[in-house]
Amino acid sequence: MIRYRERCRTPRASLLAGERGPSSEIFNVSPPKFPFSGYMVNETELSRIGISLPQLLLEKFDEIITIRGYSSRSEGIRDAIRAYITHYQWMSDVKGERQGVITMVYDHTQRGLMQTLLDIQHDYGYVIQASLHSHVTHDRCLEVILLRGEGTELKHVAERLMSQKGVESVKLTTIPVQG
Ligand code: NI
Numbered sequence: 001m002i003r004y005r006e007r008c009r010t011p012r013a014s015l016l017a018g019e020r021g022p023s024s025e026i027f028n029v030s031p032p033k034f035p036f037s038g039y040m041v042n043e044t045e046l047s048r049i050g051i052s053l054p055q056l057l058l059e060k061f062d063e064i065i066t067i068r069g070y071s072s073r074s075e076g077i078r079d080a081i082r083a084y085i086t087h088y089q090w091m092s093d094v095k096g097e098r099q100g101v102i103t104m105v106y107d108h109t110q111r112g113l114m115q116t117l118l119d120i121q122h123d124y125g126y127v128i129q130a131s132l133h134s135h136v137t138h139d140r141c142l143e144v145i146l147l148r149g150e151g152t153e154l155k156h157v158a159e160r161l162m163s164q165k166g167v168e169s170v171k172l173t174t175i176p177v178q179g
Contacts, residue, residue, distance in 0.1 A: 091158075091172070094151035100174035102145040102158055109139050110166025117161060121145070124157045140168070148177070 053061075065076035108114055121128055127149035134142045147154050154174060162170035 091155055094155045094172075094174055096151055097177040098147075098149070098151040098154055098174040099177055100147045100151075100154045100172055102143075102147065102154075102161065102170060102172050104143045104145070104161055104170045105136070105168040106141055106143070106164075107139050107166045107168065108141045113164060113166040116164055117143075117167075120157070120160050120164075123160075124153065127153050127157065 061076065061080075062073070065073065068076075070076040070079075104117075106113060106117065121131065124147075127147050129146045129148055131146070132144040134144075136142050145157075147157065151174060154172060158170050158172040161167060
């Protein structure tokens with residue numbers, strides 16, 4: 001772990017800044033609506049926070065912000081947090097009848113994980129149409145799940161899957177079902 005310390009005035013913000021388990025990404029194929037309610041916050045006042053990150057995660061982040069030409073880590077982290085908030089609010093917008101696909105990557109050697117993921121999928125059997133499993137490496141699996149149903153239900157499936165330890169990423173893509 002690398003720890004870079006800064007004065008901490010807003011402890012809750014450190015949670016937002018990425019002290020979280022698996023990376024997850026959720027989006028819809030329709031473009032997001034701006035501005036999101038609650039997103040237009042006053043950004044003129046700055047608070048300093050301290051966060052701890054796994055070394056590998058920080059190295060990957062530094063590599064990306066270098067390629068993208070950010071002047072500082074802070075600027076990159078601010079953008080990452082904005083993107084996280086946007087994704088979350090976009091995800092909250094998934095409503096109505098939808099056809100969707102979840103792509104999920106996980107470590108099948110994580111104790112009990114495969115059974116848990118299977119149980120969750122059975123809990124939502126009424127919206128899950130099919131799934132496809134591919135063994136990416138000896139430890140990692142890729143699963144593609146096809147769903148159809150109320151958008152909020154599809155979102156719940158994705159959220160439950162992504163909150164499990166050992167799940168590396170979960171991405172939900174949906175399209176509205178018309179007529
Ligand atoms: Ni597998």
